[in-house]
Every structure is written in C-alpha cells, then in structure tokens.
Amino acid sequence: xxxxxxxxxxxxxxxxxxxxxxxxxxxxxxxxxxxxxxxxxxxxxxxxxxxxxxxxxxxxxxxxxxxxxxxxxxxxxxxxxxxxxxxxxxxxxxxxxxxxxxxxxxxxxxxxxxxxxxxxxxxxxxxxxxxxxxxxxxxxxxxxxxxxxxxxxxxxxxxxxxxxxxxxxxxxxxxxxxxxxxxxxxxxxxxxxxxxxxxxxxxxxxxxxxxxxxxxxxxxxxxxxxxxxxxxxxxxxxxxxxxxxxxxxxxxxxxxxxxxxxxxxxxxxxxxxxxxxxxxxxxxxxxxxxxxxxxxxxxxxxxxxxxxxxxxxxxxxxxxxxxxxxxxxxxxxxxxxxxxxxxxxxxxxxxxxxxxxxxxxxxxxxxxxxxxxxxxxxxxxxxxxxxxxxxxxxxxxxxxxxxxxxx
Numbered sequence: 001x002x003x004x005x006x007x008x009x010x011x012x013x014x015x016x017x018x019x020x021x022x023x024x025x026x027x028x029x030x031x032x033x034x035x036x037x038x039x040x041x042x043x044x045x046x047x048x049x050x051x052x053x054x055x056x057x058x059x060x061x062x063x064x065x066x067x068x069x070x071x072x073x074x075x076x077x078x079x080x081x082x083x084x085x086x087x088x089x090x091x092x093x094x095x096x097x098x099x100x101x102x103x104x105x106x107x108x109x110x111x112x113x114x115x116x117x118x119x120x121x122x123x124x125x126x127x128x129x130x131x132x133x134x135x136x137x138x139x140x141x142x143x144x145x146x147x148x149x150x151x152x153x154x155x156x157x158x159x160x161x162x163x164x165x166x167x168x169x170x171x172x173x174x175x176x177x178x179x180x181x182x183x184x185x186x187x188x189x190x191x192x193x194x195x196x197x198x199x200x201x202x203x204x205x206x207x208x209x210x211x212x213x214x215x216x217x218x219x220x221x222x223x224x225x226x227x228x229x230x231x232x233x234x235x236x237x238x239x240x241x242x243x244x245x246x247x248x249x250x251x252x253x254x255x256x257x258x259x260x261x262x263x264x265x266x267x268x269x270x271x272x273x274x275x276x277x278x279x280x281x282x283x284x285x286x287x288x289x290x291x292x293x294x295x296x297x298x299x300x301x302x303x304x305x306x307x308x309x310x311x312x313x314x315x316x317x318x319x320x321x322x323x324x325x326x327x328x329x330x331x332x333x334x335x336x337x338x339x340x341x342x343x344x345x346x347x348x349x350x351x352x353x354x355x356x357x358x359x360x361x362x363x364x365x366x367x368x369x370x371x372x373x374x375x376x377x378x379x380x381x382x383x384x385x386x387x388x389x390x391x392x393x394x395x396x397x398x399x400x401x402x403x404x405x406x407x
Contacts, residue, residue: 001049006031006063010054011074011139018081018142031057043067052077054137055161055190058182074138075194078164086145089114089154089263092163092198094191095173097297098252099136099158102173104276105256106156109269113153117144119296119406120277124151135406136160161187162194169262170198171255172209202258204251217258221267223250228270232261239271247305248280248293280309285387288394289314294322294383294403298334303342303402310398318397321346322386324354326405334404342402343372349395351377354386354403 001024005016008030016026027046029038044066051071053064064071072080091106093099100118107116107125114125121133122144131147134140136158145166148155155167161180163170172195177188192209195201201211205218221230227240239257243249257267275281278295291313293306303323310319323342325334336358343351353359359379378393380386383403390399 001025002047003027003050003052004029004043004046004048004063004067005052005077006057006061007054007074008035009033010056010135011137012052012054014139014142015052015074015077015081018139019077022081029063031061031063040066055185055194056180059184060182073162073194075159075162075164078138078141079166081142082145082164082166085149086166087114087148087153087155088168090145090148090167091154091156091169091171091259091263092141092159092167093157093171093173094159094162094194095171096176096178096187097299097302098173098248098255099297100295101249101252101276101279102171102255103156103158105252105270105273106259108273109256109260109265109267110154110156110263111265113151115144115148115151115153115155115157117141117155117157119158122147125153138162138164141166162191163198165194165197167198169200169202169259170195171202171259173204173252173255175204200262202255202262205254215258215262217251217254220258220261221254223254228253228257228267230257230261230267235261237266237268239268241271241273243273243275243280246280246309248302249275280306282313286391288391289398290387290401291398292401294326294401294405296404296406298402298404300338300342300345303400304345306400306402307346307348310400314398316397318349318395319346320350320352320390320394320397320399321348321402322352322354322380322383322390322399323402324358324386324404326354326383326403340372343375346400348375348400349397350390350393351375352380352386352389352393353377354380354383356381 003024003026005012005028008028012028016028019026040062048069054074093103103118116123119136122131180187201214226242226244229238260267281292283290291310378389380389383405
C-alpha cells in the first residue's frame with residue numbers, strides 16, 4: 001500500500017520506518033514545522049491508499065481536507081504494526097493526570113520480568129534498569145512491546161491521548177478534560193473513544209463511561225484514610241500506605257490495586273510503594289525539605305495540594321514556591337492566568353517563576369496581578385535553575401516544585 005504518515009516530530013518517522021519494514025511504501029510530512037522537505041502541495045498531488053494522522057492534528061489541516069482517502073490515527077497504526085506480536089500481559093495507561101504514578105505502582109507488584117514504559121523512561125523489571133528515554137507518543141510503544149516480548153515478560157505503558165487497542169487492559173487515570181487539535185476536539189472524548197475496543201477498561205472510582213468493558217476501580221477497592229481494602233471474587237485483603245492520604249496518590253494506588261486484582265497479582269505489596277520522583281517526592285537539600293511535584297500534569301489543583309502537603313510535613317506556613325512551565329512542548333499548558341491563580345491560593349513566602357513565557361523583556365516576571373504582586377519573586381529559565389534559586393532565597397519552611405515539564 002502507498003501510505004502518507006503525518007507529523008514526523010511525534011513519532012511519524014518511526015511509524016513510517018516500521019510500515020516500510022512490513023512492505024509498504026510511505027511518504028512523511030512534518031505538519032508542524034515543515035522541515036522534512038516534503039510540502040503540502042507535493043503530497044496533495046499524489047495518490048495514496050491510506051493516510052495516518054495524529055489525534056492532536058487540526059482536522060481542518062489542508063492535507064486532511066485535500067486528500068480524500070481513509071484516515072487512521074497513529075494509535076491505530078501502532079496496533080496494526082504490532083499485530084498479535086504482543087506480551088500476554090500488556091496494560092496501556094492514558095489520562096490527563098496520574099499516568100506515571102499508576103504505572104510505577106502497578107509495576108511494583110507485578111511478578112516476573114517485564115517492561116515499564118513511561119515519560120520518565122523505559123525500564124526493565126525487576127532490575128529497574130533504564131533501557132532508554134523516549135516520549136509516550138503511540139509509536140514509542142513499538143520498541144517497548146518488542147523488548148517485552150524478547151524477555152518473555154509483561155508490558156505496562158503510558159500512552160498520550162488515548163489507547164492503541166493493542167493492550168489486553170486499558171487504564172484511564174483521570175476524567176479531566178482539555179481541548180486539543182486546535183481546540184476542535186475534546187481530549188477526554190478521544191481517550192474514551194479509543195478505549196471502546198479494549199478487552200478491559202479500568203476507570204477511576206466514582207466515574208462511569210459508556211464502554212462495554214468499563215470497570216470502575218471503586219467496585220474492587222475502597223479507601224479510608226491510609227488504608228485500602230481490595231476484593232475480587234473470593235480474594236480480598238488490605239494494605240496501608242501514608243500516600244493514600246494524598247489526592248495525587250489515592251486514585252493511582254486504587255487503580256493499580258484494581259488492575260492487580262484483574263491480572264491475578266497481589267495488591268498487598270503496594271504498602272511498600274514510595275513516592276515517584278516529581279510526584280510529591282520528598283528530599284532534603286542543604287538541610288531544606290523539598291517537595292518535588294514538577295511533572296507534565298502540573299496544574300492549579302496539584303500545586304495547591306503539594307503546598308498543603310509541604311506545610312503539613314514542616315508544621316510551618318512558610319514555603320518557597322517554584323512554579324511555571326519549563327518547556328513549550330507540553331500538550332496541556334500552564335497559562336499565566338492559572339499560574340497566578342495557583343500563587344494566589346498558595347500564598348507562598350517567596351517565589352521563583354520558571355519559563356520564557358513568564359518573563360518580560362526587562363527580565364521581570366510577567367504573571368503578577370495586584371493580589372500577588374507583594375510576594376518577593378525571582379525568575380529562572382529551567383526547573384533546575386529554579387530549584388537552586390529557591391534554595392538561595394529560602395525564608396523558612398519547605399520548597400515546593402510545581403513546574404510543568406517532561407521529566
């Protein structure tokens with residue numbers, strides 16, 4: 001078949017290479033930067049049997065309007081490429097928040113060898129050896145699945161903006177929604193739509209989806225304080241973990257426990273699960289407690305939660321907040337309005353604002369409104385620079401890192 005693969009910077013090149021290995025002829029087009037040497041005009045004059053487009057592309061893009069052939073998503077292309085050559089236990093995880101935490105929690109209790117593929121990196125278990133670092137675009141699932149097959153183990157993988165359908169189980173970690181595809185699509189609707197064909201789709205407690213295979217985590221587990229009770233058929237048990245008291249961990253731990261029940265694993269090991277770096281993890285630098293909640297899912301709510309957690313640990317209302325967006329290539333941005341709102345709700349003693357989007361020409365911070373202009377502030381280009389500045393200007397209590405970034 002003659003195929004046109006759109007978006008080379010989010011996995012399109014990899015998809016094209018794998019499809020060519022299957023015997024197909026492919027053209028690729030960089031729809032965002034136009035750097036591949038192929039133009040819209042050139043591909044519009046060619047004949048194709050199939051067009052492969054990412055979910056997040058504007059549906060009114062000229063190529064989609066001009067080339068009248070069947071279109072499938074990058075997610076569907078991955079399922080096509082993998083075929084039946086997949087691990088027996090293959091779990092896909094998507095959602096606006098909680099993907100990485102849920103994935104790490106589940107992998108911590110799955111027996112035997114396996115592969116964990118997340119935005120933090122791709123790791124081989126049980127040694128937790130780093131294999132490589134890639135994005136969580138659908139195409140990056142292919143090498144992870146093939147490595148898992150080679151080791152004879154399981155695969156737990158984060159996927160952005162939906163499920164490929166190749167997995168045996170899907171986990172939707174959050175019902176938070178946002179617009180994508182130039183504001184013409186709802187991300188949650190795309191995720192739910194892609195989960196229609198999953199053999200099992202696990203969703204957060206208290207939520208329902210119109211998917212035949214949908215299973216609510218709340219039907220298998222329940223949480224009270226630091227304790228989680230689980231039950232599945234004749235099996236039941238209980239584990240305690242102080243992380244269950246945190247909103248950012250409660251749902252991921254419930255989802256991981258529920259998935260373990262469905263996969264025949266023992267959830268009790270989650271009692272030993274520790275915070276993931278960048279997800280409310282606590283460390284000390286220069287004798288100062290630092291709560292690291294800098295990750296790709298940072299928003300107002302998680303920032304407020306991190307600050308409350310920091311104050312509860314230190315017993316001190318003072319804290320220095322490092323907040324902003326380190327890189328522009330984050331699907332859900334952290335706007336100046338949201339940053340200002342988070343600052344206003346947290347009311348830190350001192351601030352470090354991170355990211356070029358929040359700096360004026362004279363080097364000052366650009367998010368200030370009358371309600372927060374009295375807070376001493378510094379500016380930094382990166383998360384690491386922001387952390388160091390926060391350590392330098394620390395005024396007591398803790399430091400909270402709440403920067404939207406890929407880790």
